Amino acid sequence: MDYDLLVRRGRVVDGSGLPSFVADVGVKNGKIVEIGRLKGSAGRTIDAEGLAVAPGFIDHHTHLDAQMLWDPYGTCEPQHGVTTVIMGNCGLALAPVKTGDEDSLVKSFVRVEAIPRFALEQGVKWAWHSYGEYLDNFEGKLGINVGGLVGHIAVRHHAMGEEAVERKATAKEVQQMRGLVLEAMEGGALGMSTNRNERHMREDGKPVSSRLADDDELFALCDVLADRNAGVIETILGRNKIEHFEFYRALAQRTQRPILWQSLQHRWAEPELWREQLDAVERIFRDGYQAYGLSHTVPLVRRFDLKNCQVFDEFPTWKNLFFLPEIVRKQALADPQTRQKMRNDLADPRPTNFHRRWDIVRVEKVVKPENQPYVGKTIAEMASMRGQDPLDAFLNLALDEDLATVFWNSNNGGDVEAMGEILRSPYVLIGTSDAGAHVQFGADFGYCTVLLGMWVRERRVMSLEQAIYKLTFHVASIFGLQDRGLLRPGFAADLTLFDPKTVNSYEPEWATDYPAGSKRLIQRSEGIHYTIVNGKVIVENGQTSGELPGQVLRGPLYRRQKAAA
């Protein structure tokens, strides 16, 4: 047999960004061996005519640290063409850990990443201490490939115990943490992550431990990666501020490692911020340092009615109204004086997430037949149809329907031109799926299929070749994943076969596949025909095969040590 697997006559989009071409791809022993017009015999042949054949997608921003322990596929990752996931982002990881400290890590995961405590308690069997041992735990048990970053939060707890959430570290503790980071890198971590987001607390209301680290501590830990010339540094600093770029520059310049920062997206509330961010990051790259911004492909959309609504929580008068009993709330919403206060709230110029624009909020669903003409219209359009002021029109319609009218709003990712520029930027790393996190609030497993369906096919913001490059080789290069992200002889046979004419994501839906049947949101896809990991088909038309060909992808320090030994 010449090949274990032969993929015939697909359109090869090889991950490099070069123009695609029709060819066969021959696979043997988990690797790509030949691409072109192939004549040999094969154990299995897949007819890929009409399909794109791309390297498997690499989801670099996940919080699957726990889920991968009970779900070897990281469902729904491969259903969207993902063959490799990276865990340990935003400072959170399940290692290193000392016996007795496990719950400090759980407390952080439960709140910051909103993973049900019950699922963590049932699903995580703490059979490791070091980061390397944690990774060992996955060997032979994976459907997809897994790599990880070592989390600052875990490192700090290991060195300081519960005092990690109370105070600055001593010089001795910083030294200890440096040792733990080095040990994790030697054990196979792909880098380190940290978290300074002012909103990130533990379950008990205490800040996550990395928030108590000063610059000296953080830089000392990052120096370990610089000294060894290995790994990425992933950061989350909280609300986007232009001042943060001084910090990214300092860190990138000092370590000469790739810095990843969150996040770069068009937001209606600050419609110019993305451009300032892109300009700032371009200056860092021009000077020769790497500071990649993370961006998302899925616009943040919320549907709401005025029975149950959090969209306006940033405005005190509005927020209070939504805590009133419905009958009282309806009276207040009809009251001209209350309306004036609501108007004043919206006019207050302080920065908010809500954009305060009635030409963006839309009517999605009405109750009364006579209101049908407003469906799909923006509040501004509906107001002019009714000859009313927009706020009055919005409230009057809702009151007329007993608050059951459904509205649609999007704060982020809505401006096509801006999003096109962001997604195309060479300084932007696409993907903040947060897979494995916020599992009862949303599911963005589909950021790759959304890129290919909405942004490439429908909105044409970039070519298919460029999009595939962004989902594969771009990521593999930055994270130092050897032999992945390109279709080339000698590279791992991680492949995604999809139909560019139909590929897309569905709306998230509820599932009960977490430990002990706990609820979470999943997301299905369309147009992904086959997902292949290390030469084995793991998903065929939405169904997983049961094969476990996934590998633990360990970082450069581990590989160097192994090569030396």
Ligand SMILES: [Zn+2]
């Ligand atoms: Zn994250």
